Amino acid sequence: MDYDFDTLRRASNGDDDAFNSLVEPHLPRCYRVAHMITRNPDDASDALQEALYRVYRSLKNLTPGRPFYPWFAKIVANEALKVGKRSSRQVVPIPLPEVETGETPEETVLAREEQKRLWRAIQALSPDQMAVIVLRYYGGMSEQEMTEALNVSPGTVKSRLHRARAALEKLFFSDKTSPAETKVVQLSSQHGGANHERP
Amino acid sequence: MNDRDIENVLAQAASSLPVHPKFNNPSALVKETAGRHRRERQRLIFGFGTVVATAAALVISFGPGTEIPLSRQAPPSADRYDVSGDRIITLTDQQIYNSVEAMADASEIVVRGIVEQRAHTWNLSRDVQDPTKEAEPIQPGTDYRINVVQYLKGSGSNSAVVNLPGGEYKGVKKFEEVELGKEYVLFLVPHRDPNRLTPDGQQRYGRVSAHSYFEIRDGMACPIGVASPIKPVPFDELVQKVKQTIGKE
Numbered sequence: 250m251d252y253d254f255d256t257l258r259r260a261s262n263g264d265d266d267a268f269n270s271l272v273e274p275h276l277p278r279c280y281r282v283a284h285m286i287t288r289n290p291d292d293a294s295d296a297l298q299e300a301l302y303r304v305y306r307s308l309k310n311l312t313p314g315r316p317f318y319p320w321f322a323k324i325v326a327n328e329a330l331k332v333g334k335r336s337s338r339q340v341v342p343i344p345l346p347e348v349e350t351g352e353t354p355e356e357t358v359l360a361r362e363e364q365k366r367l368w369r370a371i372q373a374l375s376p377d378q379m380a381v382i383v384l385r386y387y388g389g390m391s392e393q394e395m396t397e398a399l400n401v402s403p404g405t406v407k408s409r410l411h412r413a414r415a416a417l418e419k420l421f422f423s424d425k426t427s428p429a430e431t432k433v434v435q436l437s438s439q440h441g442g443a444n445h446e447r448p
Numbered sequence: 449m450n451d452r453d454i455e456n457v458l459a460q461a462a463s464s465l466p467v468h469p470k471f472n473n474p475s476a477l478v479k480e481t482a483g484r485h486r487r488e489r490q491r492l493i494f495g496f497g498t499v500v501a502t503a504a505a506l507v508i509s510f511g512p513g514t515e516i517p518l519s520r521q522a523p524p525s526a527d528r529y530d531v532s533g534d535r536i537i538t539l540t541d542q543q544i545y546n547s548v549e550a551m552a553d554a555s556e557i558v559v560r561g562i563v564e565q566r567a568h569t570w571n572l573s574r575d576v577q578d579p580t581k582e583a584e585p586i587q588p589g590t591d592y593r594i595n596v597v598q599y600l601k602g603s604g605s606n607s608a609v610v611n612l613p614g615g616e617y618k619g620v621k622k623f624e625e626v627e628l629g630k631e632y633v634l635f636l637v638p639h640r641d642p643n644r645l646t647p648d649g650q651q652r653y654g655r656v657s658a659h660s661y662f663e664i665r666d667g668m669a670c671p672i673g674v675a676s677p678i679k680p681v682p683f684d685e686l687v688q689k690v691k692q693t694i695g696k697e
Contacts, residue, residue, distance in 0.1 A: 261623050262672050265475035272474050280471065281462040294468050301474050302481035309614075309623050345457065346464045367449060367457050386451065387458040421449055 252317050261308035268305060275318050278388065279325040285383045286329035286376055288340045295336075296329040303328070315397070322388050323398035326380045333376050342372065370420035378413040385410060545657050546677045548686055552693040555635040555656045557602030559594060560664070562631050564607070567591035569615035588622050590615035591652060600633065600690045610653045611639050612661075625672050626661070633669055633686060635660035662686065 252271055259267035279300070284293035303324050311320055345368045347361075374382060384390050390398060395406045470477060545551040552558055571582045572589035594608045614624035626632060639654035655661060659676035662669035670680040681689075 258623060262625060263670075263676060268475050268478070269473065276471050276474065277467050278462075280467045281465050284465045285458070285462065290465075290468070293465075294470070297471065298477050298481055302478050302485070305475075305478040305482075313621055313623070343461050344464055345461050363453070364457050364460070367453060368461060371454070371457065371461075382454065383458065386454045387462055417454070418449060 254313060257308065257311065257313065257317075261311075268308075271317065272301065272304065272321065275321055279322055282322060282383050282388055283325050283329040285343065285387065286326060286380050287333040287336065288343065288372070289333075289336065289338045290341065292332045292336045292338055293329065296332040297325060299332070300325040300328040316394070319390055319394040319398040322384060322390065323400075326384055326388075326398070330376055330380055367421055370417055373420050374413065374416060378416050381409050381413045382417065544677060545660070548678060548681065548689040549693050551635045551656060551660055551678075552601055552690040554637070555601060555660070556637045557604060557608070557653070558600040558633065558635050558690050559596050559602075559604075559608055560598040560600060560631070560633050561594035561596040561608065563626050563628050564593045564595040565628065566615070567593050567609055569617045571617055572611075572613065586618055586620040587613065588615040588617035588620055589613050590624060592626060594632075594634070597631070600687055601694055604651075608636070608653060609650050610634060610636060610655075612655060626663075631664040632672075633662045633664065633683075 256267045256271055260271050276297070280293060280297050283296040283300070284290060287293050287296055300321070304321055307324075311317070345365055371379070371382060381395075384395060384398065385392075392403060392406050392410070395410075396403045399406060399409075401409075545554065567590075569588050569590045571586050573583045573585060573587040574581070589611050591609050591611050594610055596604070596606050596608055612625055614622045614626075616622075634653075635656045636653040637656045639652040659671050659673045659678060661672050662680075663672055664670075664683055667683055668680050669683045669686040671678050
């Protein structure tokens with residue numbers, strides 16, 4: 250369990266320090282969940298702030314022994330979906346930072362292109378599908394935790410995940426922009442050609 | 449494309465998202481949000497009140513002698529039960545006390561005492577038609593026996609039975625807001641339970657509003673409960689405020 254009963258009791262009785270110590274470890278991850286769902290930093294801040302207020306007011310409803318993080322993440326995800334729906338702010342694409350992934354420059358570029366393509370596909374998902382994917386693969390929730398967080402049956406979680414994955418695969422394989430080969434050829438020419446040509 | 453790829457990409461993208469510094473103090477943000485919500489509610493009530501007043505003025509101006517049929521009038525405030533034993537909260541009959549004086553005024557007794565023992569736990573959720581019957585969802589409420597140190601308002605024996613939300617009943621657990629052995633000041637009214645007596649025949653009391661009990665810590669009386677409109681006050685000041693109220697009566 251990710252908290253102790255005394256902290257929860259004090260937090261639910263209005264102790265600010267206890268509340269802060271309860272939520273602080275989860276804030277960065279929850280903020281990023283909100284940001285990826287809303288796709289706008291201001292909307293993400295609004296959603297997280299509102300979620301904190303709801304958490305504060307509902308602490309008494311948290312069944313003792315139930316893990317805190319999935320419950321918190323669920324409130325954040327729901328608020329992010331709500332804020333995202335009514336927001337008129339512009340979607341701000343989230344950049345994918347450069348990371349060395351392959352052993353050779355070609356492998357790095359190829360892996361990089363694949364990642365960019367996958368990230369484009371993820372960002373093209375609907376907000377609901379994005380929420381499921383983000384909670385599962387970034388939020389680190391197991392299917393059991395998602396069942397608790399989304400308050401649906403394990404079967405429903407499985408089917409939602411399956412549909413989101415199917416949509417993601419469809420988007421991924423239909424994305425033909427910036428094919429990896431182009432980049433490899435460009436890189437090969439920069440490095441002098443022959444040794445870096447694609448087989 | 450496998451699960452690992454998705455996890456990696458999401459983790460990479462997330463690493464580029466800095467958390468706003470305002471989240472360094474979450475409880476301050478909660479208070480700010482609570483204030484905003486309160487202002488929004490006030491605006492809503494004010495707007496609603498303006499509409500009603502305008503409509504009433506129009507009826508008076510243009511509809512002399514027109515009597516609104518009883519069936520169309522707003523129903524009287526229903527003396528029904530809610531899960532906490534208070535009246536059901538509506539926009540018009542919400543019981544919020546912004547001051548100790550107002551709370552003391554509404555209370556029948558105000559006691560300072562130590563929570564001695566849990567007497568018994570029962571379901572506060574009552575059937576609207578027949579309050580003697582239980583209803584769903586189960587909302588456990590616990591009777592606590594308070595060893596009374598001092599009556600700040602009213603009088604009685606040296607122990608009082610107070611019912612507060614929380615406890616465990618038929619497998620449903622809710623947090624208890626008071627702890628055994630701790631000292632509190634409680635603003636109380638006779639409980640709304642139809643029987644009002646405990647199984648051993650003693651008067652049962654309930655809280656006068658959601659924020660009507662204070663824990664005494666280091667000479668301070670600290671309100672219990674989330675988002676209380678009343679700030680912690682020195683215990684002596686609280687006693688003085690309660691006594692001033694009695695003086696007015």
